[in-house]
Amino acid sequence: MKTEFQIGGETAAAEWSRDGDLVTMRLLERELKVEILRWEPPFFSVRHCGHRIHGAFYRNADFVDVHLPKGNFRIRFPKAARGGKAAAHAGGLSSPMPGKVVKVFVKAGEAVKKGDLLMMLEAMKMEHKILSPQDGKVKKILFQEGERVGQDSELLEIGE
Amino acid sequence: MTAGKKILIANRGEIARRVIHAARELGYATVAVHSDPDAGSLAVREADEAFRLPGAEVKDTYLNSDKILAIAKEAGIWAIHPGYGFLSENAVFADDCAQAGFKFIGPSPETMRRLGSKVESKLLAKKAKVPTVxxxxxxxxxxxxxxxxxxxxxxxxxxxxxxxxxxxxxxxxxxxxxxxxxxxxxxxxxxxxxxxxxxxxxxYLERPRHIEVQILGDEHGNLVHLYERECSVQRRHQKMIEETPSPSIDAKFREEICAAALRVARQVGYASAGTVEFIVDEAGHFYFLEVNTRLQVEHPVTEAVTGVDLVKAQILVAEGHALPLKQEDIRQRGHAVECRLYAEDPENHFLPAEGSVGVLVEPQRPGIRVDSALEAGKPVLSLYDPMLAKLIAVGFNRKEALMKMDALLRDYVLLGIRHNLDFLRYTLHSKVFQEGRYHTHSVADILAEYLEKRGPDKPAPDLAYAIVALAGKGGAGPAAGAEAPRAEPLSALKGFKNA
Structure with a gap:
């Protein structure tokens, strides 16, 4: 079987097979053997490198969160496999977090320089500045002051 | 004596639950108020009565003092507990409560006003011969x-x-x-x-520490301190880990800083629970910073080492009772530490995270207290404070408290939303924290080290990928995958514009 992951912006494929409770996986040139001791989603117990490990997982459309004694890890699937968020088009600036637009510092048509403060977002008492990534002109402002934005919402468009 | 008396809690989340439980212990009935997204929350379900604050935004709901006062009237309450944040330090609201005939559980509006002003509180400290920056x-x-x-x-x-x-x-x-x-x-x-x-x-102090002193006064002129809390582990000016006793001070320093806190509080005849905050420079001089005229988020560590229930004490003082304890009755026993669980991503500049609680396991053990309002299946919204829960460990000494906390952070399971549990654990293990030599900028250094290992580009342990492969379709048979219902936290709110 094959499962693809997104690791640091790259897509990595894992080849794996299962024989009863034994799972063998090859990922990034490494081989890994895991024995399933208990599989009762969201909880599991496995034997790995001679240790019994108890953990939990949570599956969503874009990712799986895994809890191990070592820590908590979000494993993402490649963007294409997620079935479809359109990639932000060139010049677009998107919101790095869900929140509210508290201030818009520019107007459509205004010339801006790289590093200029364009917008201020706020979420959970925290502010985040949206700065211009380039010299250019504000082509479009998609959200006004007081409006809520989701993560990855496109906020403004900067063009030549 | 308290039969039929009601307390309204003008707050949400873990602190609303904390106050509900304390009030109920004392025999009061409790009234919750809630925004629309909080309608099904634990606090609402635990209160004896619940009233709606229409809307989602805090200004329409938990900061809507007119609406809260109207509900108070309708419910026929005796007092309002503001919790922390929201209306807790709003002297105008405290005045309005008094005018409407409700007891505001906190110090007097005049005390709040005088200590709330940066300029006046500094003058009061000077008058009390307490050093200021x-x-x-x-x-x-x-x-x-x-x-x-x-x-x-x-x-x-x-x-x-x-x-x-x-x-x-x-x-x-x-x-x-x-x-x-x-x-x-x-x-x-x-x-x-x-x-x-x-x-x-x-x-500007280069490597300051933040130490605060818990005070408790009544309306009969009694005033005690409940020792210090060390709160220097901060990110973005917000506290992340607190502990008591402070690992960086000795008995003489402790005596001096606690006495200074009491001198400031006496200037205004402080009557309720409050906190006097100080910053301490590298040479070991402390300076008055401000007074928080309310219950602090981190009050549980003080409760853990002194055995005093601060919320119940607030309510008793508001009833007009004299403090049931004297200074000599209050001792620090053992060591307590608190970690704040935040919905934020340390791997991405601590930006707030939104999502839903997919899997939740909150361990219960000797010496562990979890103040939380989390529930599996519930969304976490960026509308409100990112603090999700407080994890408190108390031990015979600091070493034991930290060991308990480490195990708690390891075994606490919260999946479906990005959080700071791993970073808290990493911080706990850092040399500066273990040695108690940290200051308010230490987190920046610790984070840089952490990101070397756990940056967004770094792969997870191989085992995690194997689990994900198994969790996928065809992985572990018909039972594969914990397919919890996908929450849509944003679209659940009216008026949201969301791509």
């Missing part, structure tokens, strides 16, 4: 005069907005050449945020 509070001149004042305080300097908070309008100035421009830009920022361009100068 050297600085200049008068109207700032410009040019040579400004440089003279700055030179007298000494560099590095901190420029602060008088009406400010949360780092807005703040500038650190290292040399005279930067002063004029920094002052003007701080003024502009202060004007745009607070409509008040007043700024003042303060000596």
């Amino acid at each position: 050297p600085g200049f509070e008068g109207e700032l001149p410009s040019g040579k005069e400004l440089e003279k004042i700055a030179a007298k305080i000494g560099y590095p300097l901190l420029i602060k907005a008088a009406a400010g908070g949360g780092g807005k309008g703040m500038r650190v100035v290292h040399k005279a050449e930067e002063l004029e421009e920094a002052a003007r830009s701080a003024e502009r920022e202060a004007l745009s945020f607070f409509k008040d361009k007043t700024i003042f100068l303060e000596k």
